[in-house]
Amino acid sequence: MARATATTAKANTRKAQAAETRAALLAAARRVFSERGYLNTKITDVTAAAGRSTGSFYEHFADKEQLLQAMIAEMEASADAHLAQHDHPNDHDLTDRAQLREHIAIAWTVMREHRPVTVAQFQSMIAADPGSGRAWQSLLEQTTTLREHLEYSRAQGHPLPGEPQLIAAAIGAMLGMLGYATPATVQPKDDDRIVDALTDLLHSGLTGPRQTSPQ
Amino acid sequence: MARATATTAKANTRKAQAAETRAALLAAARRVFSERGYLNTKITDVTAAAGRSTGSFYEHFADKEQLLQAMIAEMEASADAHLAQHDHPNDHDLTDRAQLREHIAIAWTVMREHRPVTVAQFQSMIAADPGSGRAWQSLLEQTTTLREHLEYSRAQGHPLPGEPQLIAAAIGAMLGMLGYATPATVQPKDDDRIVDALTDLLHSGLTGPRQTSPQ
DNA sequence: GTCTATATATGGATAGAC
DNA sequence: GTCTATCCATATATAGAC
Structure with missing residues (x-):
């Protein structure tokens, strides 16, 4: 199926697309983790939810553990900003x-x-x-x-x-x-x-x- | 390798051996679970620690979950006896x-x-x-x-x-x-x-x- | 009942075309 | 960078001899 390659106003550069895919994977992981949790979730569950392929996943994260680390990093950045208040x-x-x-x-x-x-x-x-x-x-x-x-x-x-x-x-x-x-x-x-x-x-x-x- | 088939004084009946194997599996599970935990432990880890075969395991428990249920039942019986004091x-x-x-x-x-x-x-x-x-x-x-x-x-x-x-x-x-x-x-x-x-x-x-x- | 050997299923991870 | 197709490792569960 055809997937939007530039849903935002951003230029459709290779770099921008990579960031978009990475973000899509992280967002999909949040959705899937909240239901099935981390342990029972397979890499393919995340990529399916993100509408990406398995191969693409490994371009951004070495494995599921690294995906989680990236999510934690995002959270800590957000939490720090919140705490700064x-x-x-x-x-x-x-x-x-x-x-x-x-x-x-x-x-x-x-x-x-x-x-x-x-x-x-x-x-x-x-x-x-x-x-x-x-x-x-x-x-x-x-x-x-x-x-x-x-x-x-x-x-x-x-x-x-x-x-x-x-x-x-x-x-x-x-x-x-x-x-x-x-x-x-x-x-x-x-x-x-x-x-x-x-x-x-x-x-x-x-x-x-x-x-x-x-x- | 030869395994003791009658380490106790009990008669070496088929029934007694079955009970012995079941007990050996439960005891091995306790040992293995305390180190590697439940999730990371494979059926073969338990059987290896018990000195039994994989096939034998399924004669006593349908799967790992049922093994755990049996261990919980044992614990509750023991705890109840303790609480009765x-x-x-x-x-x-x-x-x-x-x-x-x-x-x-x-x-x-x-x-x-x-x-x-x-x-x-x-x-x-x-x-x-x-x-x-x-x-x-x-x-x-x-x-x-x-x-x-x-x-x-x-x-x-x-x-x-x-x-x-x-x-x-x-x-x-x-x-x-x-x-x-x-x-x-x-x-x-x-x-x-x-x-x-x-x-x-x-x-x-x-x-x-x-x-x-x-x- | 217990064993060895094996069938089956699953999912992580990679190769190579586009 | 993303995709499809596939390899490969692992673990569950069963079949059949003893």
Whole structure:
């Protein structure tokens, strides 16, 4: 079948077409990953969804793993731009409810907005050999900032439930797993409900000072 | 190579040998799953580790999934026997620190003692198509008891951070993911440290009433 | 019931024309 | 750069002898 070779106003140069194909593959991967996930998706699924050929795929990516890396790079660029709007000094105090909520909300929003990528990344991590320790390593890496904030809080005199590294990993585990498992169909207001609940749970736990419901 | 056909005192009946082979396959699967995990393990990896043939495998299990189901059944039988030692009435109050810790400790211990199985089960769940909602469904199922306890606590007048179902899922997500990611090499005393930290975090959160360290 | 040997299916990856 | 056609590696599952 004939495929549009210049759907945009861009000049139909060889270079521009390559970029177009690459973008089409990335976009198709996002679509396919959100349904079938990363592990069950075959290269041919992506190329079929993009309307390209298998051979063309390998002109842009060495394999499926490299495709995922490119998607992660895109996401991080986008997330960094988003984060630049907020100030993120190191001296955050996560024992302050508002600041804790802000962090949870940002993490949750990024996971939601880039769901196909985070889902794929999560699957890829889990599929690694358990003996390799990659899951633990990944958990530590993704919670580095969180850990630093906790260390700061502790230095300020707030005693923590445990070592900052462990607490950060626990929180990261909760957010990551919940973000993966939560259906894509939840509404924005549910997102708020979830962020509020997680914030309260992590801020003051199950016994924190909350008003008893009126009954 | 010659393989022992009657390593035990049992009579070498056809039936006994079948049971022996089945047990050998299950034991081999535990060993292999703990290193390479469930997803990356091939049927031939299991049979090779068990010293049996591929053809023999299919005499006992229809496929890898059924092998895992058999391992889960074994684990649940073992866990139930273990749980029978404690009383588990429905009227537990997880806002009580000791009772919360008990629950976390049991969950953590089961995950540790049956690590190959829980790891395999976790991988199998994650590998399912994200669009199927299996991860969310699994999370709800595995936290049913937890949810009931939380509902009880709430009925007793303890306000929770959110809906019991969501809070239970969040706690389950934390425990499940952390149990998966935590290296198999941690020492028993580290297990205690982890259980204590998680208990404190979930009980009173990051700001709960704890003594400031002497400094 | 267990074995060896093999059929079958799948998907990753490449060659060469356009 | 993109395509079609194809090679090739891998793993599931079965057939048939013992």
